[in-house]
Amino acid sequence: MPLEDKHIYTVSQITQEIGVIFENTFGNGIWVEGEVSNFKSAASGHLYFSLKDNTAVLACAMFARANRELKFKLQDGIKVICFGRIDVYGPRGQYQLIVEKMEPKGIGARQLAFEQLKEKLFKEGLFDATHKRPLPFMPFRAGIVTSPAGAAIRDILGILEKGAPCVDVVISPARVQGEGAAQELAGAIEELNQFGEVDLIIISRGGGSTEDLWQFNEEVVARAVYNSKIPVISAVGHQINTSLCDLVADIFVETPTAAAKIIVDKKNSFLSQLAGLRYELDFSITDIISLLKNNITALRHTIKSPLDRLHEKAQLLDDLSLGLSHNMRQLINITRERACSLTHRLEALSPLAVLSRGYSLSMLMEDESIIKEAGKVKPGDKIKTVLASGALISSVEEVIKR
Amino acid sequence: MKEKQSFEDDVKKLQKIVEELSGGKLTLGESLKKYEEGIKLAQGCSQTLEEAQRKVELLMKKDGHASLSKFEEGSGEKD
Numbered sequence: 001m002p003l004e005d006k007h008i009y010t011v012s013q014i015t016q017e018i019g020v021i022f023e024n025t026f027g028n029g030i031w032v033e034g035e036v037s038n039f040k041s042a043a044s045g046h047l048y049f050s051l052k053d054n055t056a057v058l059a060c061a062m063f064a065r066a067n068r069e070l071k072f073k074l075q076d077g078i079k080v081i082c083f084g085r086i087d088v089y090g091p092r093g094q095y096q097l098i099v100e101k102m103e104p105k106g107i108g109a110r111q112l113a114f115e116q117l118k119e120k121l122f123k124e125g126l127f128d129a130t131h132k133r134p135l136p137f138m139p140f141r142a143g144i145v146t147s148p149a150g151a152a153i154r155d156i157l158g159i160l161e162k163g164a165p166c167v168d169v170v171i172s173p174a175r176v177q178g179e180g181a182a183q184e185l186a187g188a189i190e191e192l193n194q195f196g197e198v199d200l201i202i203i204s205r206g207g208g209s210t211e212d213l214w215q216f217n218e219e220v221v222a223r224a225v226y227n228s229k230i231p232v233i234s235a236v237g238h239q240i241n242t243s244l245c246d247l248v249a250d251i252f253v254e255t256p257t258a259a260a261k262i263i264v265d266k267k268n269s270f271l272s273q274l275a276g277l278r279y280e281l282d283f284s285i286t287d288i289i290s291l292l293k294n295n296i297t298a299l300r301h302t303i304k305s306p307l308d309r310l311h312e313k314a315q316l317l318d319d320l321s322l323g324l325s326h327n328m329r330q331l332i333n334i335t336r337e338r339a340c341s342l343t344h345r346l347e348a349l350s351p352l353a354v355l356s357r358g359y360s361l362s363m364l365m366e367d368e369s370i371i372k373e374a375g376k377v378k379p380g381d382k383i384k385t386v387l388a389s390g391a392l393i394s395s396v397e398e399v400i401k402r
Numbered sequence: 403m404k405e406k407q408s409f410e411d412d413v414k415k416l417q418k419i420v421e422e423l424s425g426g427k428l429t430l431g432e433s434l435k436k437y438e439e440g441i442k443l444a445q446g447c448s449q450t451l452e453e454a455q456r457k458v459e460l461l462m463k464k465d466g467h468a469s470l471s472k473f474e475e476g477s478g479e480k481d
Contacts, residue, residue: 148460
């Protein structure tokens with residue numbers, strides 16, 4: 001074939017054509033797994049490295065925008081799975097993988113799926129603190145979603161029997177691992193909600209590997225927990241990873257034992273609260289009674305005081321009456337003495353006493369008036385003359401005036 | 403559930419009585435009455451919590467109806 005009949009590409013043209021072929025073949029993106037080598041982190045934030053296996057090497061670039069999402073540290077020697085598209089880099093005549101997502105190999109696609117679901121549920125608000133319901137006042141009936149033959153139910157029943165035997169248990173049975181277990185778990189939660197007569201739900205299983213626990217990461221379980229009208233404690237029994245069930249539940253603990261202990265603690269805290277209230281009752285009533293006692297004592301004092309005053313008055317009265325009778329006696333004596341001396345004096349003044357000395361007393365018979373002047377008498381008047389002993393009646397012969 | 407409701411009510415009643423009694427605005431007669439009532443409530447609530455007659459039941463669904471049956475502990479294989 002002559003040279004002029006051949007189609008001759010320029011380098012740029014062929015590079016562009018190759019680019020089109022890659023675009024048509026791998027345009028929707030591809031997953032590639034391999035070992036990281038030649039890793040370089042540029043100041044711009046872009047990452048450059050190669051993926052290799054035993055027989056080939058693939059140049060890779062992960063730009064800053066994409067690697068912000070990277071959840072682990074990239075380094076030479078680790079095995080990764082990358083998602084991206086093949087791009088032709090003309091200036092070097094190289095094709096390379098422009099990496100958009102990267103996961104460490106081992107956890108892989110399932111982990112990726114988990115992360116994606118987690119992200120989705122988070123955005124929907126399934127993990128919101130505002131949706132978390134408070135635990136009931138006192139759970140007297142607990143619904144347990146687990147395998148009736150498993151270790152979890154044995155642990156829970158054991159703890160409750162010892163610590164809170166007042167709590168009834170309703171087991172809503174479900175397989176906790178294997179195909180279809182997630183649907184059973186979700187169904188068991190819904191059935192307890194329909195049944196309604198439990199105060200809280202514990203969804204639980206014993207320990208196990210991450211693989212065994214996968215059912216608790218299923219969307220259907222997460223949604224059933226979210227939609228439960230009854231508060232849910234998740235006790236899925238492992239510490240390494242938090243399951244989606246844990247994140248949606250109102251409370252999550254690591255073991256079935258810990259979940260049962262929440263109920264026991266609640267009961268015990270009520271018991272001590274009740275003891276406290278009883279103490280307060282006793283304290284208050286003792287207080288009230290002693291206060292009243294004090295009041296009565298105080299009142300008694302105020303009553304005693306006038307009584308005292310009455311006694312004082314009585315005493316005073318006694319003193320006064322004693323004094324009075326003493327004074328009266330004295331007064332009587334003095335009076336008696338005075339009367340005596342007056343009698344003597346009176347006796348001395350008595351006309352009879354004068355008469356006994358020889359004097360006499362004359363009075364007109366007419367009016368018995370004592371005659372002190374001769375002029376008051378006329379001759380012929382009858383007069384009576386009183387002597388010390390006896391009396392004379394005589395007629396006046398002559399009146400001699402002076 | 404009935405038990406739970408009355409327990410909750412009783413605890414709240416008890417708290418109210420404690421408040422009233424510590425408020426000191428009651429007569430001696432009223433106080434003694436409240437005290438007696440409070441002690442009764444506290445004893446009742448404590449008793450409820452210390453009761454040891456629990457039931458363990460299995461919730462089963464038959465023909466769309468949920469029913470409870472007694473749960474035999476320790477039966478079945480380990481998972």
